Amino acid sequence: MNHQPATAERDLPSLNSPRFVGRDDELRELLGALAHPPAVVLVEGEAGIGKSRLIREMLDRPEVLGRRALTAACPPFLNALTLAPVVDAVQQGVTGLEGLELSPLAGTLRPLFPEWTTVLPPAPEVLTDAGAARHRLMRALAELLDQLRVEVLVVEDVHWADDATVDFLLFIAFRPATRISLVLSYRPEDLPVGSPLARLSSRPAADGGHARITLGxxxxxxxxxxxxxxxxxxxxxxxxxxxxxxxxxxxxxxxxxxxxxxxxxxxxxRQHDAWIRRPLDDIAVPVTIRDAVTERAGRLGPHAQRILAAAAVLGEPVAEATLVEVAALPAGPAVTYIDEALSGGLLFEDGNGRIAFRHVLAARAVYDTISGRERRAAHRRAGEALSARRQPPVARLAHHFRQAGDTARWSQYAEQAADLALASGDHHAAVSFLHELLADEELPGTVKTRLVQKLPIYAFTGHVGLAQVVRTLSAVLDNETLAVHERAEVRAQLGAMLMQVGEYGEGAAELERAIPDLARRVDAAKAMVVLGRAGGADVPAATHRRWLDGAARLMDGAIPAEDRASLQVDIATGLLAMGERSGWSVGAQLLDDPGMSHVHRGRGLLNLGDAAMSWGRHAEARERLTSAIEWAEQHGHQRLGDMARETMVHLDWYEGRWTGLVERSAALASLEEEPVIWLDSVLVGALFEAVCGSGAAAEEKLRTVMAEGDRRGIEDLPLEPAAALARMRLGEKRTGEALELTERPMAVVAAKGTWLWAREIAPVRVEALMAADRESEATGLVDAFADGLGNCDAPSALAALDSCRAVLIEGRGEFGRAAAAWERAAAAWEALPQPYEALLARHRQGACMLAHGEHAAALPLLSGVHDSLVELGAQRDAAAVGRTLRAHGASARPVWRGGRRGYGDQLSPRELEVARLMLGGLTTPEIAQLLSRSPKTVAAQLNSAMRKYGVSSRTALAVGLTQAGITPAEY
Incomplete structure (x- = not known):
């Protein structure tokens, strides 16, 4: 085809909007997933690939037209306001909330929908905990969508979504009994590293449609x-x-x-070089788009071009009046200019009469052509226009005034945006705004001191990292205009943050320098509590204890009750982490206080439950953790609930409740944005793999946890994975590697004097030393362990000490005494209960009895150990016991090598466990809670038991069980 330049408009061919081409299969897949609500559909592809067109086609199909759908778009702002896309979608798609049956929880939505405060319930009490505040906000917004009968929520450009919006989408996707289908579009290349959005594709809902559509x-x-x-x-x-x-x-x-x-x-x-795709963050537009958009825009008149420039500066759909104001055009003839701009095909008008660019790349191309002077002026006009709204969009105003060079108004709105993000529980967004303010050289030092106090220390994920904030705070300290107490406040924040990134020594030094100059007692007490946490490899426990005692002495009536409660939780936690028995009385006194707030009670339950597990007080740990989970569900505290559930998973590992453990641990391991939860769940998964699965997979995970513990300066974190890995090496007769793995962890325990931490690492270290013929060192370590525990009566540490002593005696060849020592250790582990460790001790007891010539008593003991290990799922250990039995002429039950165990018409151990609890009068939910299983799993196990007994009711099953001599379980 040879095209000649046209001489008149009539010579040009008519131009239509493109037909929907090449996406029929993708549309069928999308609609197929939506046919099974609640569905989750991810539409991914690079900029300009047709994601929005596919979604528009979906919304226009009869299958979807009859369903209530809301469409949201994430704006390309660095600091998007909390939940802005969903909030805008509701505001544009709903005329009002009258007639809705909203619970008191909906009062949380007042900051997001100030125009509806007359119909929203009163605001509930303020939650100081970020996780609790954010989760409550999500529950309220989900309730609003439910009341509005929303069936499909479309969110486009999720790669630009603020953290709270992503969290809300995950909340909707994984919420029990949700009826909202999600359709999300994004550019995979522009997703932040480690984006939690991956969880939606890695963990599809079992009962809803699911599709991940990649457009090419x-x-x-x-x-x-x-x-x-x-x-x-x-x-x-x-x-x-x-x-x-x-x-x-x-x-x-x-x-x-x-x-x-x-x-x-x-x-x-004209043909350019090959297409080069660059992310939008590079402020570059593909050559083809840039040239096409520039030339098309150039064919418009100057006033229409001003409309285009205004739309590019605004970067979001706006009303005509706003567009005209930013373009600085007279209102009268502006309609003509808007029509001309629309006719060029670069802009579009949505169903609400708002105008925006049809494609982001086109907007970027136009924005890049605007001169710096005019761009600043247009941003200022945009800020003035948006600030006149009844409810100004503070995050967007901060963006526009910053681009306009108006520092005063930028800082005003950025701080307001940070405050709103904090009030909504979106601490990540708050950090972004506050960090930008603190990094500005023109901002006065006194203002920065105030802003520093707003920084949430533990919320650093996303595009602003903790290391960046640390550098910024260091620069703030160089401001010579700061008063002494202001400098101390900044220094205390800096010290706490340095400790968060693993720079314990430097952070502790900053905190110690800050304490004498802090004006408020509560600030000094908080700094002392941070120093009282057992960190730093070479800081003795006695030093931490002195700081905790100092904080306790400061807690009088001058400190507000809420702060006192928070500090008491931290003091009890710090004492118990170091093996100090006094922590239990502090914790008990704390939970007995009827005036304690809900937030601190929940944190206290979690921390005391975790401490009880570490001490080996398992029954108390389960009680506290169960209460913490119930509290989290009652008060909408997602993060605390997840932490309690993960600790419960760890407790179940110790107690041998291994059914479903891998799945539960893997589900929590997907919470990469919560490092504490993620690391502990990875650890539990690795411990299970080490015993029941792949040694190679276990080693990789164990080393990951060890490395992360070292990187983050969490001194006690590497102990358990190092012990597990060293135990694997001892089983492979690689003594040197076991010694290397245990050397530094054991040295940290000894240097700090936190001998409670030795419960995992000491027995393996003693074993390695004895295997290397270093008996004197092993003896010295056992003596130091016993002396270091002092009055610490932690059952787990005492059981570990019994195992250490048994290793010593066995290593000396005193097999009769060793058998008795292993029997004591086994009994100690059984009392916790910690059945896997108990069975390993019984195995060693039986082996020592054989070595001592007690075959008649040893073989039945070992046979029972073998069967119990098989039942537990510890195949490798069971195989080792089986080899010992066969070497002495005894038979061993075959070890299960994988796949489904067959029990024929007999109840499996898990079915029997559930059936006995049912006989005791517990309901399905009560059994599920007691065993930490889902009600669905418990119901399936009871149904299986009924099938095997040939009955159709639980009453008939109870009769059959009783006739078979099965007794109710004690609980």
Whole structure:
């Protein structure tokens, strides 16, 4: 085709919007998933690939038209306001909330919907805990969507979503009994590293539709079809289509823009070099789009071009009046200019009369052509226009005034945006705003001191890292205008943050320098509590104890009750972590206080439950953790609930409740944004793998946890994985590696004097030393362990000490005494209960009895150990016991090597456990809670038991169980 320049408008071919081309399979997949609500559909692809068009086609199909759908779009702002896309979608799609049956929880929505405060319930009490506040906000917003009967929530450009929006989408997707289907579009290359959005594809809901649709480029044939549809069905030669395909790589947006320019010029666009895709953050637009948009915009009149520039500066759909004001055009003839701009095809008008660019890349291309002076002026006009709204969008105002160079108004709105983010529980967004303010050299030092106090120390994920904030605070300290107490406040924050990134020594030094100059007692007490946490490899426990005692002495009536409660939780936690018995009385006194707030009670339950597990007080740990989970569900505290559930998983590992453990641990391990939860769940999964699965997989995970503990400066974190890995090496007769793995962890325990921490590492270290013929060192370590525990009566540490002593005696060849020592150790582990460790001790007891010639007593003991290990799932250990039995002429039950165990018409151990609890009068939910299983799993196990007994009711099952001599379980 040879196109000549057109001489008149009538010579140009008519130009249509492109037909929906090349996406039929994807549309069928999308609609198929939505046919099974609640569905989760992820639509991914690069900019301009056709994600929005696919979604528009979906919304226009009869299958979806009859369902209530809300469409949200995430704006390309660095600091998006909390939940802004969903809030905007509700505001645009709903006229009001009258007639809705909203619970008191909906009062939490007042900061997000100030225009509806007259119909929203009163605001509930303020929660100081970020996780609790955010989760409560999500529950309230989900309730609002439910009341509005929303069935499909579409969120486009999720790669730009604020953290709270992503969390809300995950909350909706994994909420029990949800009826809202999600359709999310995003660019995978622009997703933040480690984005939690991956959880939606890695953990699809079992009872809803699920699809992950990746849009690719169009082929040559599809390119020809799309171009033809725009040219009124005109035939397109193969050569023409191939040329367009070659220069656009089949990107639908690039094809569409090229065809529009072809029509405008009546000629072929000159061929550029190969298409280069760059992320938008590079402030670069692909050459084809840039040239096409620039030339099309250049064909418009100067006033229409001002409309385009205003739309590019605003970067979001806005009303005509706002667009005209930012363009600085007279209102009267502006309608004509808007119509001209719309006719150019770069802008579109949505169903609410708002105008915006049809494609982000086109907007970026126009924005890049605006001179710096005019760009600043347009941003200022945008800020003035938006600030006149009844409810100003403070995050967008901060963006516009910063681009305008108006520091005073930028800082005003950025701080307001940070405050609103904090009030909504979105601490990540707050950190972004506050960090930008603190990094500004023009901001006065006194203002920065106030802002520093707002920084949430433990919320540093996303695009602003903790290391960046630490550098910024260090620069703030260099401000010579700060008063002494102001400098101390900044220094205390800096010290706490340095300790968070593993720089314990430097952080502790900053805190110690800050304490004497802090003006408020509560600030000094908080700094002392931070120093009282057992960190730093070479800081003795006695030093931490002195700081905790100092904080306790400061807690009088001058400190507000809420702060006192928070400090008491921290003091009890710090004492118990170091093995100080006094921590239990502090904790008990704390929980007995009727005036204690809900937030601190929940944290106290979690921390005391975790401490009880570490001490080996398992019954108390389960009671506290169960209460913490119930508290979290009652008060909507997602993070605390997840932490309690993960600690419960760890407790179940210790207690041998291994059914479903891998799945529960893996589910929590997907919470990468919560490092404490993630690391502990990875650890539990690795411990299970080490005993029941792949040694190679276990080693990788164990080393990951050890490395993360070292990197983050969490001194006690590497102890358990190091012990597990060293135990694997001892089993492989690689003594040198076991010694190497245990050397530094054991040295940290000894240097700090936190001998409670030795419960995992000491027995393995003693074993390695004895295997290396270093008996004197092993003896010295056992003596130091016993002396170091002092009055610490932690059952887990005492059981570990019994195991250490048994290793010593066995290593000396005193097999009769060793058998008795191992029997004591086994009994101690059984009392916790910690059945896996108990069975390993019984195995060693039996082996020592054989070595001492007590075959008649040893073989039945070992046979029972073998069967119990098989039942537990510890195949490798069971195989080792089996080899010992066979070597002495006894038979061993075959070890299960994987796959489903077959029990025939007999109840499996898990079915029997559930059935006995049912006989005791417990309901399915009560059994599920007691065993930490889902009600669905318990119901399935009871149904299986009924099938095996040939009955159809639980009453008949109870009769059959009783006749079979099965007794109710004690609980």
């Amino acid at each position: 480029a169009l082929g040559v044939a599809e390119t020809s079809e799309l171009v033809s549809s725009m040219l009124g069905g005109e035939h397109v030669s193969a050569g023409f289509a191939a040329l367009l395909y070659e220069r656009t790589d089949g990107l639908p947006l690039a094809l569409e823009e090229s065809v529009r320019l072809l029509r405008d010029r009546a000629d072929l666009i």
